[in-house]
Amino acid sequence: MTYIVHGATGAQGTPVASLLSAAGHHVTAAVRTPSTYAGPGTAVAVDLSDTASLVEAYTGAEGVFVHLPIGSPDQQVAYARTIADAVDAARPGRVVLSTSGYTLDDPASAVSILAERLTASGVSSAVVQPRLYLENLLLPVVVGPVQQDGVLGYPVREDYAVSWSSHLDVADVVLRLLEDRAITGTVGVGALPGLLGSDLAEGFAEHLGRPVRFEAITPDAFEQLITPLFGPAASSVVDSYRWRATQPHELVDEETSAQRRLGITPRTVAQWLGDIGV
Template structure:
């Protein structure tokens, strides 16, 4: 049995699909089972509730062979520690007592850089991974850069204004990856029963791109001009506060982008093993173009 958290999220739902396609038995933890399709509910075992709840994770992990762990976003959390580490404490305890031989968890790049200690959400994510590792369980931590799919959330501005923004320089080339590739890597590790020990597994996408590079590619794919605009860190934080983020979570986003602008995501050399196939151009054709022009 493989347990999947966040089965309705961008990554989790694709992990579930990959596991089911491989014929694996899947148990999901979900707050609201109605968000699962009827077909999916018929094919998985459902444990209702939050995976921050002691009783829920004890029930879900019982007899499990592997767990896919992803902490959901909490824009209203009082602190990064609460959002990542405290959320994960019940699961860490359950892994020791209730079962689970292997865990694949979602975290971030940056551990090997000087910026990891003040990188906002990345710092919280690394501390979460450390907590899971402290249980001694066999662990593969997927360390990730920014997601291409985050650009889909800007489809409205790209459609109406031909514009997207960030506090990171438009000329800084960085890795970026597609969530479908993350899900494929996660499913491969979850299905493989031969591994042990603890390792970080980077998922870097096929190439490093700057935001100016992305704007050029989007312009070509969409057939309309798209430009990048750099904003200040103060403007970036204010945007999240307007969205209703707590002070701590908005500052966490800002600190993360500040660290990325200094090279947080550039500490892992690209290899054939950590290079995933979906290019930004292909992602734009498949995902962004329908969202903007559809």
């Protein structure tokens, strides 16, 4: 039997596929174009707007790892419902959903709809809930000044604590949850205590062996930096940082954290940088 991995060519799915394969499991990458997949296992063509393609992929699967792709809220809700319909019909052995940094606070959001539908389906499931990804710090406009000038600029306040995690940390948790069906509900992934900007800078300094300082920048300034990279899509990213400016912190719940529920602690910033070879 196989494990279906959505986005197996992307940032979240690639480490999940690698860990599953290393643990001796067969992997089937759920992708739009199977010929482009060069990872472990095999690939199957799926279309998130086509329930039948998902049912065919999920039927007989040991487990499914899924996360919603970037899109408009309406697109994501449509994808969530298609995935849920397919799970209802195919009845895979297990489903693990990553919220990809989105919260579950809004019951009308796509991730909330999908999480609720998975629970209602009766199929064994769990939800992985990370906050901000350390990989965001690898944007050229962020990591470039770190390497050149020793300045880590990012659009969060100096006192804004975040449960940062990496895609590698999420993959560690996903593997455990796919293998252990006894664990259900939500598992938060991220650093506890939360990391400040100065903590991020210290992690870079430890890895690079030279001083790095944190500099809080405004969401508007960040928008100017990333718009050439992302085009119109930058506006929704920047809006999330405007929202963060109104919040006291962004921490996972300790009671439902991976540290408490699974005994899995996320990498430090320096460990993560070493693991990815920056």
